[in-house]
Amino acid sequence: MTDFADRLRPATAEEWPSFSRALFTAFAEEPPASFVDAVPPYAELDRSLGLWEGDRVVATSGVYSRELTVPGGVVPCAGVTWVSVAPSHRRRGVLTALMHRQLTELHEQGREPVAALWASESSIYGRFGYAPATQRGNLSGDVARLRFRPDVDLGDGRVEQVGVEEYRAAAVNLHDRVRRSVPGNLARDARWWDRGLADDPTQRQGASERRLLRHVEPDGTVTGYAAYRVRSAWTDDGQPDGTVVVEEVLALSPPAHAALWRFLLSLDLIRTMRAPTASPDDPLRHLLAEPRALRVHQYDALWVRLVDVGRALAARRYPAPVNLVLEVRDRSCPWNDGRWALVGHPAGAFCSETDADPDLVLDVEALGAAYLGGVSLATLQAAGRVTEVSPGAVTQAGTAFRWPVTPWCPDEF
């Protein structure tokens, strides 16, 4: 492992085509020309790591400098990406070397107390201290059965189909307001909006171009937006069998949210709705006359890793008071391994190393899972991942770590 770790270094712009091709080869995918031909504006090559054998790239990784919403605030977050090891070099410890080097650098740089990633396979990252902290809802249903309750308030606004410039003008502001109150959301600067709104025809997988909506109040204020695609299909006996694929719905008020969904569920020739990246806790369920008709196929979305336990725990807020000593076990990051005194409440938090006796013992993965407020410490205790030393500590910490808004991340990177 040490040998690999010593040979890892950032890629240069000249090396980008071979670096990015190696990444796609490891993923068994064909790279889009737009990604390989020039370094994308959102890429941060100085934060990449690669392993070369001669002029051949055999392992890659990268970090995006992102901002993550946590309960009660936002924190700088290392968005880990581009992780690959060539098929010829797997299972020799290259990923292990990469992860250790990356986490050590993140700790030494001191910029981001937290790292996050989207895992291609859920078996890979637990050993490095990452844990699923948000879930995607992967919602679906037969639109004929997704009727609204009669008392749903649709407001007086209107839903308009708009072009990308009008959409972007509205969406950038609305997103920046809303994302700050939803743990797991990420800030999107202009580069990320460019990437999110790019609509490469070769990447549509049989669906239409992206269609864009905004919700406008009678006084002209924009209070919501949505993006979707349609996939046209017909049954053998000539019945319309299309699918609407909902990519994003965001609104400032319940009527705007309901009106956008009403539009999306009323499209002609569409039989099925799918919303793969929606929150499992989307308020849509509570609008429905037949809530069971909304299917949820929930699975892990953003994984979180506390790079620096003390700074990460002090950076979030706690809806109920907590005053406990946590004994954290961290095999990959020795600077975290030890006892931490956490004092937190709704307005602030402190966390520092201590020699005091622990109230709770848990591994850093359990802490990452619970960090955004969506995973219960009592459930982790029931799974044997959290040990209560002082009676009542799980109840106290478990109450304090939860958050009223379900964590959710729609931004895959």
Ligand SMILES: CC(=O)SCCNC(=O)CCNC(=O)[C@H](O)C(C)(C)COP(=O)(O)OP(=O)(O)OC[C@H]1O[C@@H](n2cnc3c(N)ncnc32)[C@H](O)[C@@H]1OP(=O)(O)O
């Ligand atoms: C954030 C992202 O970019 S997610 C994308 C991750 N990349 C991919 O999925 C691309 C395809 N896969 C790959 O490139 C490689 O198989 C990787 C990166 C997942 C693993 O790289 P390797 O160099 O083989 O990992 P390494 O040898 O360090 O293995 C570390 C441990 O994890 C285990 N492991 C590695 N990959 C997997 C996996 N996919 N499933 C289960 N266990 C795995 C190894 O068996 C090993 O266990 P051990 O320490 O008990 O022996």
